Amino acid sequence: MPRWGMVIDLDKCFACQSCTAACRMENNTPVAGKDQAGMGRAILWNEVLPFTEGEYPNVVETMIPRPCMHCDNPACIKVCPVQATFKNEEGTVLIDYTRCIGCRLCTVACPFTVRYFNWYPPEWPEEMKAHLNPEPEVAPRPKGVVEKCTFCTQRLRKARETAEAAGRTFAATDYIPACVQTCTGHARYFGDLDDPNSLVSKLAHSPRAYRLFEELGTQPKVYYLKQG
Amino acid sequence: MHPKNQHEKTILAPLHRVTTGDYLLWGALLALMLTGLAAWIWQYLQGLGITGMNRPVYWGVYITNFVFFIGLAHSGTFISAILRIAGQSWRAPLTRAAEAITLFSLPFGAGSIIIDMGHPERILNLILYGRFQSPIMWDVTAVGLYMLSSIVFFYLSLLPDIALCRDRLTNVPRWQQRMYKILALGWNGSPEQFRRLEKVLDGMAVFMTMLVVTVHTVVSWLFGMTVQPGWHTALIGPFFLLGAILSGTAAVVIALAILRKVYRLEKVLHTGLFNSLRKLLITFVLGWLYMMIAEHLTIGYASMTEEMTVLNDKFTGTYSLIFWSMTVLVFVVPLLVFIFKGKNNIGWMVFASVLINIGMWMERYIVIIPSETSPRLFHNMGQGSYMPHLPEVLITLACFAGLIFLYALFTRFFPIVPIWETAEALPGHTHTNETSPVPQPAASD
Numbered sequence: 001m002p003r004w005g006m007v008i009d010l011d012k013c014f015a016c017q018s019c020t021a022a023c024r025m026e027n028n029t030p031v032a033g034k035d036q037a038g039m040g041r042a043i044l045w046n047e048v049l050p051f052t053e054g055e056y057p058n059v060v061e062t063m064i065p066r067p068c069m070h071c072d073n074p075a076c077i078k079v080c081p082v083q084a085t086f087k088n089e090e091g092t093v094l095i096d097y098t099r100c101i102g103c104r105l106c107t108v109a110c111p112f113t114v115r116y117f118n119w120y121p122p123e124w125p126e127e128m129k130a131h132l133n134p135e136p137e138v139a140p141r142p143k144g145v146v147e148k149c150t151f152c153t154q155r156l157r158k159a160r161e162t163a164e165a166a167g168r169t170f171a172a173t174d175y176i177p178a179c180v181q182t183c184t185g186h187a188r189y190f191g192d193l194d195d196p197n198s199l200v201s202k203l204a205h206s207p208r209a210y211r212l213f214e215e216l217g218t219q220p221k222v223y224y225l226k227q228g
Numbered sequence: 229m230h231p232k233n234q235h236e237k238t239i240l241a242p243l244h245r246v247t248t249g250d251y252l253l254w255g256a257l258l259a260l261m262l263t264g265l266a267a268w269i270w271q272y273l274q275g276l277g278i279t280g281m282n283r284p285v286y287w288g289v290y291i292t293n294f295v296f297f298i299g300l301a302h303s304g305t306f307i308s309a310i311l312r313i314a315g316q317s318w319r320a321p322l323t324r325a326a327e328a329i330t331l332f333s334l335p336f337g338a339g340s341i342i343i344d345m346g347h348p349e350r351i352l353n354l355i356l357y358g359r360f361q362s363p364i365m366w367d368v369t370a371v372g373l374y375m376l377s378s379i380v381f382f383y384l385s386l387l388p389d390i391a392l393c394r395d396r397l398t399n400v401p402r403w404q405q406r407m408y409k410i411l412a413l414g415w416n417g418s419p420e421q422f423r424r425l426e427k428v429l430d431g432m433a434v435f436m437t438m439l440v441v442t443v444h445t446v447v448s449w450l451f452g453m454t455v456q457p458g459w460h461t462a463l464i465g466p467f468f469l470l471g472a473i474l475s476g477t478a479a480v481v482i483a484l485a486i487l488r489k490v491y492r493l494e495k496v497l498h499t500g501l502f503n504s505l506r507k508l509l510i511t512f513v514l515g516w517l518y519m520m521i522a523e524h525l526t527i528g529y530a531s532m533t534e535e536m537t538v539l540n541d542k543f544t545g546t547y548s549l550i551f552w553s554m555t556v557l558v559f560v561v562p563l564l565v566f567i568f569k570g571k572n573n574i575g576w577m578v579f580a581s582v583l584i585n586i587g588m589w590m591e592r593y594i595v596i597i598p599s600e601t602s603p604r605l606f607h608n609m610g611q612g613s614y615m616p617h618l619p620e621v622l623i624t625l626a627c628f629a630g631l632i633f634l635y636a637l638f639t640r641f642f643p644i645v646p647i648w649e650t651a652e653a654l655p656g657h658t659h660t661n662e663t664s665p666v667p668q669p670a671a672s673d
Contacts, residue, residue, distance in 0.1 A: 040282040081364035102346015119277030143275035144346025
């Protein structure tokens, strides 16, 4: 059973935001519009966040792409009163949109602020509506529920189906999320953290590797390789 | 057989007729409630987007109201259960007035959570798929149990008086007489019934005391169980509990003063009661200061980065105006008023109590919002702001109107001062009841 994880090399990332864009196309996150985005209501399963240290002229700006951390000990799951958010056997944290009651305790409990709420019914400009991803896993979410990055769980299912149709066993390298595939600088790596020979597992053990808020004990499965 | 009470006529007087003033008040309150209901329906149809909530401020005034109303509800249980166990017999005339606040503010506390939900129609999922690891389930259980036991406790202590209404109020409309007859459950006031009633109430008081401590602590754990800066502190439970009892007791002062004036109950709700409440309030206000210093000094002295962002936001940043006015409203002015002006002066007592309740609402707000505007990940990006929108204001007003409406309605149909608990003698008791309402001499203060 693979344990999916991601490594993001901050030396290679140049904050082009193509991960954010690819994620939106793959996962049908709605278009918030200028006003709503200004209120902080844009739904972006992947965001590139700027962290500024120091003051002018000695400023260090770090750009950190932030998908869901898919923690092994997630803060969001234990607080969900209806078990709408859960971790599957491969360690990915998912949400049952038909069960979520929209209490938003998970959104305030997540230290990484990765969870988004549907304040309004989802909307797209007419031109985009025809090009929504048809996969059932990413069918537009109704208003009033919480959603977030799923490591493109629909891609995993499709990869498994493809392997089965071709009559071969599914390999961990058959599947990558959209942000990893699209990453311009090849800064993102994805794979099975439990396989000691996989690239992600090796990179996750590199001396440059760190995780966000490691001290909180949530055990994120997204690793970063330090800049510089 | 009914208890002998020299003030029986005075207490029953408001029950004889409903005045034009009542209809006007009820009408105005109902209008406010309907506006709030319309706002909620609008919110349900449109989505929570019509509120001012956003990311990262996922919770706003609805959750503030939830904490505030549950806090207000602590008034009744504190006075009737905790003071009952402590043997404070002076509390007898005000028990029902206080318990009614409990009973009528709980629905709006619990309701605020439902109003805040993105999918209120899925509420049954809590029972179907409930996860007891979640603080929300703790809240549902604790508040539900609290509501249920408050109703039972309230109804039981009301029984002898309903029976009295059944037998004495013969000039009221037929439906009202029928209501008393049904609700009295055949109470005939035998000494055995009174003995059992006292026994049950004493037993329940112990249970209610444990429950009241649990409920507000669990409410605070909605925040305390997360790792967010400003929330993740063990003190949040006791602090919430103390604040709840403070705002609840202050609410009792306000309610008593109004009842006394409007229903001419000056003899029964005498100044001595206010003097006793004054002493309690001085204690709670000082306790509040203690908690305030304990919490903020611990955080400020340790000065952990994320915690300091929230603390600075309260002390000198965006929320400093609310923070410092809250301190003045809850602590500085009330303490001075209680010490120097409050004795034997109901007007000043009410003034300070109103300030305390305004301040306590602000306190709930200031605990919730600044932690959300500076979540851990964004603490150095200065992200997040929140301003309530019209629907939130309307729904909040409707909740307050609802509390007042239920309270006003109740006091017109049921005696708001417990006649049997303040009686000189109960059937079967040869000695004078120790819970006598006779005004204490000023020397006792």
